[in-house]
Structure formats: C-alpha cells, structure tokens
Amino acid sequence: MLVSCSICGKRDATVIAVIEGVSLEVCDECAKLGRVSKRIAEKKVVKKTKPVPLRREVEESIVLDFAGKIKSVREKNGMTQEDFAKTLNEKLSVMKHVENGNLVPSLKLARKIEDKFGIQLIEEQGEVGGGGASFGASEKATLGDLIEIKRRKK
Ligand SMILES: [Zn+2]
Incomplete structure (x- = not known):
C-alpha cells in the first residue's frame, strides 16, 4: 500500500x-x-531481522576433564592426533593444545566432537555465581577467558 x-x-x-x-x-x-x-x-522495506533466539538461562561450559575425554575417545577410535584434527577440520596444533589441556575448546568445536564421537564435553550450568556477572557474556568469552576461569576454579 x-x-x-x-x-x-x-x-x-x-x-x-x-x-x-x-x-x-x-x-x-x-x-x-x-x-x-x-x-x-x-x-515497504521492513528489514527482516533475524529472530533472536531467546537467551538461554543456562550457561554452557566445557567439562573440566575435556582433555582426557578427547584423548581417550580419539585413542578408542584408533586415531592419531592428526587424523583427529583432520576429521574435525581443525588445526593439529589446536587439537594438541586441547588434548594437553592447555586450550579449552570452543563450544562450537566441543559440539563438533560431541556429534562425531558421541561423548559429552559440554555441560549446562545453572546460574554461575549469582547471576554470572563475571561470566555473563559467555558467548563472547574468548578462549583466554575460559582458560582464566578454569584456572580460578582450581
Ligand atoms: Zn512529488
């Protein structure tokens, strides 16, 4: 009109x-x-904005023993780190660090591993420390942040 x-x-x-x-x-x-x-x-031009998914109430985080889990599932599948990295389309160096526990995989990577190998790497946590102020922007948290958080928990 x-x-x-x-x-x-x-x-x-x-x-x-x-x-x-x-x-x-x-x-x-x-x-x-x-x-x-x-x-x-x-x-006329109503810009279609992507529907924003409702923000999850829960925080998703990588399980603490991700390194061990990844290593064992890789070995169970008789794969080298290189095979494993290739299967996941990741850099070998990244996967090495992940297996050493030096690098916390991103949720995306963790999900990929979960899907391909049927292990659980992501856990949902309720409210983190009263509203999770320190970790509120979890989606934007960098690997560095995640590592920091992991260290603090130790
Ligand atoms: Zn006119």
Whole structure:
C-alpha cells in the first residue's frame, strides 16, 4: 500500500511536508517546496531481522576433564592426533593444545566432537555465581577467558 505524492503523483510519498500551510504527503523532491514535518513510516522495506533466539538461562561450559575425554575417545577410535584434527577440520596444533589441556575448546568445536564421537564435553550450568556477572557474556568469552576461569576454579 503505497501513497503517491500529492503534488507530482509520480513518486511515492515519503514525507509529510507543510507546503503553503497545508500538510501533504509528498515525495522527497516535492517536499523541497515546503517544510518537512515528518517522515512517513516506511511500509515497504521492513528489514527482516533475524529472530533472536531467546537467551538461554543456562550457561554452557566445557567439562573440566575435556582433555582426557578427547584423548581417550580419539585413542578408542584408533586415531592419531592428526587424523583427529583432520576429521574435525581443525588445526593439529589446536587439537594438541586441547588434548594437553592447555586450550579449552570452543563450544562450537566441543559440539563438533560431541556429534562425531558421541561423548559429552559440554555441560549446562545453572546460574554461575549469582547471576554470572563475571561470566555473563559467555558467548563472547574468548578462549583466554575460559582458560582464566578454569584456572580460578582450581
Ligand atoms: Zn512529488
């Protein structure tokens, strides 16, 4: 439903302008004849924003013994670290650090390992320390942050 310009009738009216004392729905061009009083709410291009998933109430975190679990599932599958890294499309160096426990895998990586090898690496935690103020933005936490948190728990 488009309103066409009251003056030229050629273009869609985009603003309400006061022209010679009369409020008219006009296009941008014709609006120059008077004073724009307000923009007409855009009806046509309603940007579709992605539905924002409801924020999870629970924090997801990597289990503390991820390194052991990953190593054992890899060995159970008779894979070398290299095979394992390849299967997961990860860098060998990353997987080495993960197995050594030096690097906490990202949730994405952990999920990938869970899916492929059927082990549990992610645990859901309730409220972290009263609202989880220190760890509220878990989605944005970097690996560094996660490692920090892990160290603190020790
Ligand atoms: Zn016009």
